[in-house]
Amino acid sequence: MNTTLICIVCPVSCPCDVEWTQEDGVIKVENNQCKLAFEYVEGELFDPRRMLTTSVPVDGGNWPLVSVKTHVPIPKDQMLEAMKAIEGIRAEAPIKVGDVIVPDLLGTGSDLVATRNVTTV
Numbered sequence: 001m002n003t004t005l006i007c008i009v010c011p012v013s014c015p016c017d018v019e020w021t022q023e024d025g026v027i028k029v030e031n032n033q034c035k036l037a038f039e040y041v042e043g044e045l046f047d048p049r050r051m052l053t054t055s056v057p058v059d060g061g062n063w064p065l066v067s068v069k070t071h072v073p074i075p076k077d078q079m080l081e082a083m084k085a086i087e088g089i090r091a092e093a094p095i096k097v098g099d100v101i102v103p104d105l106l107g108t109g110s111d112l113v114a115t116r117n118v119t120t121v
């Protein structure tokens, strides 16, 4: 099969022409300016992942919500399930950037971590 994928590893955004099959994987990548495209294309075709970013309500904080993200990307097809799993979660102030709000979200190996500080009121 032949596909064109835009590499998003850096802002150059190379439009990579990819030859691949389910059986053999990625056979050829062209039109890329560096070798990082190969790993990106392989992941995008066979194990697409995304960072999940959202916010969680906070009890007792100077802000009503704390922004959160997965510390590493999770499988793209688990994004909706992950959002459902986060529904109803509340965090307790104080919270520091990097605090784990939900460990090992859905068994993905990715923790949901805070991306801002929230102090107590």
Ligand code: SF4
Pocket: 007, 008, 009, 010, 011, 012, 013, 014, 032, 033, 034, 035, 036, 037
């Ligand atoms: S192929 Fe290399 S230069 Fe092109 S977008 Fe990807 S990382 Fe950037």
